[in-house]
Amino acid sequence: MASDQVIDRKDNKQVAQAPFGQVSLEGKVVWVTGAGSGIGEACALAFGEAGAKVILTGRREQTLDAVAQRIHAKGGHAKVIAGDMMDRARVMAIAAEIDERYKALHILVNNAGLNVLERNWSVLTADQANYVIEGNLSSAFYGVIAALPIMRRQGDGLLIHTSSWAGRFVSKVSGPAYSAAKHGVVAMSYAINQEEFRHGIRSTVICPAEVATPILDKRPVPVSAEDRAKMLQSEDLARSVLHVATAPKHVCINEIVISPSWNRSYL
Numbered sequence: 130m131a132s133d134q135v136i137d138r139k140d141n142k143q144v145a146q147a148p149f150g151q152v153s154l155e156g157k158v159v160w161v162t163g164a165g166s167g168i169g170e171a172c173a174l175a176f177g178e179a180g181a182k183v184i185l186t187g188r189r190e191q192t193l194d195a196v197a198q199r200i201h202a203k204g205g206h207a208k209v210i211a212g213d214m215m216d217r218a219r220v221m222a223i224a225a226e227i228d229e230r231y232k233a234l235h236i237l238v239n240n241a242g243l244n245v246l247e248r249n250w251s252v253l254t255a256d257q258a259n260y261v262i263e264g265n266l267s268s269a270f271y272g273v274i275a276a277l278p279i280m281r282r283q284g285d286g287l288l289i290h291t292s293s294w295a296g297r298f299v300s301k302v303s304g305p306a307y308s309a310a311k312h313g314v315v316a317m318s319y320a321i322n323q324e325e326f327r328h329g330i331r332s333t334v335i336c337p338a339e340v341a342t343p344i345l346d347k348r349p350v351p352v353s354a355e356d357r358a359k360m361l362q363s364e365d366l367a368r369s370v371l372h373v374a375t376a377p378k379h380v381c382i383n384e385i386v387i388s389p390s391w392n393r394s395y396l
């Protein structure tokens with residue numbers, strides 16, 4: 130059997146599959162949130178290269194346009210639909226626009242997230258706590274609730290959420306609100322699998338430790354270029370996301386916990 134052939138489990142016949150390293154997601158409709166920078170940007174570019182139709186969401190339209198242009202330059206398909214994932218009506222409207230335009234939604238990369246400078250109980254206000262919980266957990270729920278009806282109708286769908294190392298291990302660096310919200314994202318993903326497997330829907334939560342992205346610029350303690358170089362890079366996460374996205378339909382990768390080998394939380 131050639132290396133690019135696999136056995137179809139249903140009728141036991143050989144079917145073509147892209148060889149490792151040459152991933153094809155031709156024609157898949159993929160919605161990436163937080164697509165204007167960092168992990169979301171790397172995922173959007175990777176999906177674009179793999180032949181997917183990529184919908185880019187974030188609050189700043191200009192950064193999304195720049196990513197879309199890079200996808201177009203490589204012959205890929207990208208569509209910017211900007212919006213705030215904390216605005217539940219806007220999230221539902223974006224999903225409706227995707228459904229209207231593409232009549233499908235195969236993959237949601239539920240990646241938008243944020244943090245605040247105030248990361249200790251001594252300085253945390255109710256408004257900031259609410260902002261972090263809305264920006265990481267409520268927003269992720271809105272994405273799922275908007276995507277599920279389309280995926281149920283298809284009998285097919287994959288949800289990939291960016292939680293965090295802080296979603297597995299409570300982190301003083303990330304702060305209480307972020308740790309709590311990201312733990313919620315992990316629980317949300319498992320809860321999706323508990324019910325939605327019946328509809329051919331799978332959910333994966335990714336828990337990365339430090340990734341060298343613009344979110345680090347908002348740390349109360351600045352991060353040096355030397356430390357950033359040792360961290361995970363956005364492309365490392367895009368590779369994990371593509372691995373999940375190309376797993377055969379009978380495989381559900383429930384969770385990925387990934388860190389740089391030089392893990393500063395162990396210091």
Ligand SMILES: NC(=O)c1ccc[n+]([C@@H]2O[C@H](COP(=O)([O-])OP(=O)(O)OC[C@H]3O[C@@H](n4cnc5c(N)ncnc54)[C@H](OP(=O)(O)O)[C@@H]3O)[C@@H](O)[C@H]2O)c1
Nearest residue numbers: 163166167168187188189213214241242293339340342344
């Ligand atoms: N970097 C790390 O060390 C690390 C580690 C673990 C987990 N994460 C998580 O990884 C995800 C991606 O972050 P990143 O590291 O790639 O940082 P990033 O470069 O800051 O990316 C976050 C993106 O999300 C968008 N965004 C934030 N809030 C949004 C909202 N309410 N609605 C729509 N878009 C929103 C931002 O664009 P706009 O501001 O234009 O909306 C931005 O492009 C986040 O969920 C983050 O919590 C990061």
